[in-house]
Amino acid sequence: MEKILDIIEGISYEKGLPIESVAEVVKESVIKVAKQTLDPNISYDAEIDKKNKTLHLYQVISVCADDDNAKEDKEHFIPLCEARKHDSEIKVGDELRYELSLENMNRSAVNALFRELEFKIQRLIETQLFDKYKAQVGKIVSGSVVRIDDLGNTFVEIDEVRAILPKKNRIKGEEFRIGQVVGAILKYVGIDKQNGISIELSRTTPKMLEELLRLEVPEIKDGEVEIVSCARIPGERAKVALKTDSAKIDPVGATVGVKGVRINAVSKELKNESIDCIEYSSQPEIYIARALSPALIVSVVVEDKRAIVTISNEQKPKAIGKNGINVRLASMLTGYEIELKEIGTGNLQNSEHIHQENEKNDLDILSSLFKG
Numbered sequence: 283m284e285k286i287l288d289i290i291e292g293i294s295y296e297k298g299l300p301i302e303s304v305a306e307v308v309k310e311s312v313i314k315v316a317k318q319t320l321d322p323n324i325s326y327d328a329e330i331d332k333k334n335k336t337l338h339l340y341q342v343i344s345v346c347a348d349d350d351n352a353k354e355d356k357e358h359f360i361p362l363c364e365a366r367k368h369d370s371e372i373k374v375g376d377e378l379r380y381e382l383s384l385e386n387m388n389r390s391a392v393n394a395l396f397r398e399l400e401f402k403i404q405r406l407i408e409t410q411l412f413d414k415y416k417a418q419v420g421k422i423v424s425g426s427v428v429r430i431d432d433l434g435n436t437f438v439e440i441d442e443v444r445a446i447l448p449k450k451n452r453i454k455g456e457e458f459r460i461g462q463v464v465g466a467i468l469k470y471v472g473i474d475k476q477n478g479i480s481i482e483l484s485r486t487t488p489k490m491l492e493e494l495l496r497l498e499v500p501e502i503k504d505g506e507v508e509i510v511s512c513a514r515i516p517g518e519r520a521k522v523a524l525k526t527d528s529a530k531i532d533p534v535g536a537t538v539g540v541k542g543v544r545i546n547a548v549s550k551e552l553k554n555e556s557i558d559c560i561e562y563s564s565q566p567e568i569y570i571a572r573a574l575s576p577a578l579i580v581s582v583v584v585e586d587k588r589a590i591v592t593i594s595n596e597q598k599p600k601a602i603g604k605n606g607i608n609v610r611l612a613s614m615l616t617g618y619e620i621e622l623k624e625i626g627t628g629n630l631q632n633s634e635h636i637h638q639e640n641e642k643n644d645l646d647i648l649s650s651l652f653k654g
Contacts, residue, residue, distance in 0.1 A: 287335035297407055305330055307406055311398040312339060312384075319391040320382070323357050327379060340379040347374050408479045411443055415471045415481060422493045423483070424465045427458045438464055438483060445481035453485050453517040453553045465551070467493065486516040491557070494548045495522065501536040508533075510562040513614035517553045519603075521573060521611045525562040534559045558611075570620065573612035577601035580625065589618040598624050 290308055294301045309328035316326050316339060325342040345365045346352045353361040365372045372378070387395070425440035434449035436458050447466055458464060466483035467490045473479050484490065492512050501507040507526045514520040524533035537559050538545045545557050560572040567582040570589050577600035580592040593601050601622055602609050613620045 285335045286337040287330060287332060290330075293403060297403065299403075299406055299410065303406055304403070307402045308337070308399065311395060311402055312337065314398055315391055315395045316382070318394060319387070321357070325358060326382075337384070339382045339384055341382055343378045343380070345372055345374055345376045345378065404478075408473055411479050412471060412473045415443070415468060415479075418468050419471060420489055420493075421468055422465050422490070422497070423468045424463055427460055427462045427464055430458060430460070436464070438466070440481070443479060443481055445483050447483040447485070451482070451484035451486050453555075455517060456485070456553055466490065485552075486514070488512040488514045488520075490514075491520055491522065491548070491552065491555075494551055495537065498544050498548050499537050499539075501526075501531060501533075506531055507536055511615050511617075513611045514555070515607055515611065517555055519556045519558070519607055519611060520552075521558045521560065521615045523560055523562040523569070523573070523615055534561055566616070566618065570612065570616050570618055573615050574601050574608065574620070577608070584618070587618055589616075589620050590623055591620055592623045592625060595624050595626055598622060 286308065287305075290301060290304045293299065294304045297304075309330070312328045313326045317324070327340045327342050329338050329340065330336070331338060343360045344352075344358060345362055346359045348361045348363050350359070350361070352359040360378060362372070362374055365376075365378055368378060423440050423445075425438040425445065427436055428439045428444065429437040431437070434452070436447040436449075436452065438445045438447055445468075447464065451466075451469070466485045467487050468481065469484040469487065470482040471479070472481075489512075491514055492509050495509065496502050499507065502509060506528055507524055510523040510525055512520065512522050522537070524537055526533045526536075545559065549555055549557055558575065560575060563569045563572065566584045566589070570582050570584070570591065571579040574591065577593060577597045579597070579601075580594060582592075583590045591601070600608070603611075609620055609622065
């Protein structure tokens with residue numbers, strides 16, 4: 283097979299594949315076709331002569347001891363005494379290789395070889411793409427909309443592949459048009475023998491919000507501000523818990539930006555989703571109280587993963603939110619099951635009065651220590 287290396291280099295250049303990988307695929311294809319067209323019981327090996335740019339096919343036979351019964355299998359074994367007629371230094375366990383001619387391959391064998399090569403090269407391309415996009419899972423990718431089917435699934439062309447943005451992964455009310463550039467989280471990459479590579483996108487995952495914030499807020503990108511947790515009801519509202527180890531940085535202020543410019547840019551990308559930013563606290567009671575903002579909380583008692591939140595009847599609607607969205611997001615954000623315990627305004631005022639009296643008594647005791 284003359285100038286096989288030129289063919290390998292051409293395929294490598296055209297498909298953007300490593301020469302070594304293409305060469306290996308060619309050798310595998312030749313061996314497979316040899317088994318199909320010559321003798322399926324023979325062991326074969328293939329080798330590329332880089333100097334002459336040619337490919338050689340060999341039959342491989344193992345050397346066995348003269349008294350070994352394996353010598354009866356003449357297609358796979360040769361006794362040592364016979365092997366030494368070809369190589370005086372050969373030992374038991376070594377291999378002899380006999381070159382087979384590729385020049386006399388019939389037309390059906392040649393066609394089979396090209397089909398096998400085409401199949402394996404395609405699989406090699408898909409494997410390379412799989413590895414490339416697997417590394418981008420959880421990141422935002424962008425592409426142009428090329429098709430929208432009758433079920434509302436959107437097909438997006440990203441470089442050399444076509445991904446699907448299912449209707450369930452689209453923000454409610456979003457509409458796309460052919461040619462529109464869309465950004466989404468690369469949620470899943472798969473590969474199978476029938477359909478090749480498949481990529482699923484999502485715009486509803488909390489990861490979408492996290493990655494947009496990372497792109498928009500330099501302090502988050504640089505690691506000065508950390509996103510601890512994120513909860514979303516896509517297209518409606520979201521909550522983000524933030525923290526920093528730097529005393530010079532306000533994590534909420536840095537994320538919101540001057541006059542809300544940063545958070546508004548993120549919100550616009552998510553169909554004007556309302557985004558609440560809170561500062562994370564390692565104290566669960568404080569964390570839960572902040573997560574329920576804008577409601578003002580009286581007290582929080584934590585029992586395992588359950589939180590009993592005491593709140594005035596005036597603040598309760600704020601804590602619950604429209605259709606229960608605020609308390610649901612707070613629970614998703616913190617990981618606690620939140621139970622609201624309502625108290626009347628009178629009870630709240632009485633509680634505050636007792637608290638003030640206790641504070642006054644404490645001050646009186648403290649003052650008496652300094653009196654003569």
